[in-house]
Amino acid sequence: MKRKLNSFERRFFRSPNQTISIVARVKGFISEDDLRIALNKVRQQHPLVGARIYLDENNEPWYINEKVLENPLRVVQRTSDEDWNRELLNEYKIRFKLATGPLARFVLLQSHEISEILIICHHVICDGTSLAILARDLLLYVGDPDRKVIEMPEPPLATPDNFPIDIKIGKAIKFAINTLNKKWQKSKVIFDEEDEDNIFRAFLDNYNFNIISVELSEEETSNLVDNCRQHGLTVNSALNTAFLAARNSIRGPFKGGKRNIMVPVNTRKRYSKPIGENFGVYISGFELEFSYNPKKGFWENAKIYNDKAKENLYIKKIFQFAAITEIVDQSMVDARQFTFFGNLVPSNFSRYEKIHTYCNDEKNIANKRAKKQIPKLPVLAITNLGLLDYPTKYGSLELDRFIFVTSGTPYIELVIPAVTVAGKLTLTINYLEETTDTPTMERIKNKALKYLGLAK
Numbered sequence: 362m363k364r365k366l367n368s369f370e371r372r373f374f375r376s377p378n379q380t381i382s383i384v385a386r387v388k389g390f391i392s393e394d395d396l397r398i399a400l401n402k403v404r405q406q407h408p409l410v411g412a413r414i415y416l417d418e419n420n421e422p423w424y425i426n427e428k429v430l431e432n433p434l435r436v437v438q439r440t441s442d443e444d445w446n447r448e449l450l451n452e453y454k455i456r457f458k459l460a461t462g463p464l465a466r467f468v469l470l471q472s473h474e475i476s477e478i479l480i481i482c483h484h485v486i487c488d489g490t491s492l493a494i495l496a497r498d499l500l501l502y503v504g505d506p507d508r509k510v511i512e513m514p515e516p517p518l519a520t521p522d523n524f525p526i527d528i529k530i531g532k533a534i535k536f537a538i539n540t541l542n543k544k545w546q547k548s549k550v551i552f553d554e555e556d557e558d559n560i561f562r563a564f565l566d567n568y569n570f571n572i573i574s575v576e577l578s579e580e581e582t583s584n585l586v587d588n589c590r591q592h593g594l595t596v597n598s599a600l601n602t603a604f605l606a607a608r609n610s611i612r613g614p615f616k617g618g619k620r621n622i623m624v625p626v627n628t629r630k631r632y633s634k635p636i637g638e639n640f641g642v643y644i645s646g647f648e649l650e651f652s653y654n655p656k657k658g659f660w661e662n663a664k665i666y667n668d669k670a671k672e673n674l675y676i677k678k679i680f681q682f683a684a685i686t687e688i689v690d691q692s693m694v695d696a697r698q699f700t701f702f703g704n705l706v707p708s709n710f711s712r713y714e715k716i717h718t719y720c721n722d723e724k725n726i727a728n729k730r731a732k733k734q735i736p737k738l739p740v741l742a743i744t745n746l747g748l749l750d751y752p753t754k755y756g757s758l759e760l761d762r763f764i765f766v767t768s769g770t771p772y773i774e775l776v777i778p779a780v781t782v783a784g785k786l787t788l789t790i791n792y793l794e795e796t797t798d799t800p801t802m803e804r805i806k807n808k809a810l811k812y813l814g815l816a817k
Contacts, residue, residue, distance in 0.1 A: 363423055364423060365421060367518055368519075369642045371695070374485055375699070378564060380481060380768055381483075381766065381768065382482065383492040384445045386761040386764065387759060388474065389757050390476060399502035401431075406498060409424065409464070409487065410640065413459065413461055429462045432465050434469065435467075436469045437469070438470075438472065444470050445470060446572055446574065452468065456557075456561045464485065465495075480492060488643055488644035491640045504755025504757070513638075516636065519628065519645075524683070526680060530684060530685060541690075549693075552695055560716070563710065571792055571794055574787065579784040592663065601622060608774070608805050609655070610808055611805050614652070621648040621649065621650055621739040622740070623648055623741065624673075625646040626646045626647065626676075627644060628680075651665075699720065701772070745778075746781075762787050764789060766778060767791050770793070776790075777790055
């Protein structure tokens, strides 16, 4: 495999906080040897699992599979249901080295009764649905050691030639972007892996990432789904409304009232050439402006949110935005991360002068535009992978649940990934202690569950 990163993937290329992960919890024992054999097979099936990123003479990034070491695997004795949380937090402190790869790591929490496989990836190679596919395929190989490697066709890409509709970009937009690109070329700054290492370490020094999980039983999941159906809305709409209401109740309304909510959209079923079960990045989304009205009941608010989300889900608009992003100079997309986090870099770091010179250059168009975007960033982002119709039996193993985790950012207060498998919905609240302290976040979680009728 050798191909350039597309604009969907480039969004995550130089960011210091783009680790995503999934925990597959099963009933039964998984041996280290069986898992290593399965890892080798799944890496053959999904080449990005064994990829690294090579920069050409023009500093353009390419995925390649040459000279990439085995995917790291740690084996840890499992003692409690909380072990995965500790181990993931430790993994999030380790930067993926893009140039050498691989961009996926694994941890096996091992016991005779319950085992957990932790899959930790850089977002640049996959989205949440791809992580779930990877977890399932890994379990299929573990559960059946004789299973042959599934040979996947070359995956269709999230590029304009595969968009479901012919997107026309207006002359005015093209002119504006060309103007931006020309301005960027005059003061262009190329950031490399050492620069990225500087902001990664600075981010860790300034922020403490935490995870709170909510693991519903089959009965609780079924009751929530039924309740949402009775009110004519999706589970995702109920979750968004509940956490927004809880946050407002605990911390008060956001300044200015309405604030944007990020609504991720899994676009893999929308392309001309279906993406199917391929592993990669196919996530996009749109922003929805919504404010919770405390004078109305929770379910009434949730219905208003649900209807508004439906009205704003314009697939054409999502792909049009993607097509526009494609013609932006992608090195300007890389630079945005250094506007967001560059000022965290202390003077004793190797790239302090370079990064701070860029961050403090008010005339640099990339820096200028990114700073304008910061106040407009969404306050809430819930990524719900939905109900996954996956097997529950894998040889002698029985799937208990998946736990989906993304990353924390100081710019989005509530980041909540969710997934339902084996009849059980699990969600995690991913946050930074410096943005919302844990006791406050626990109160927000408990209040949200109460709105949803799930309070213990």
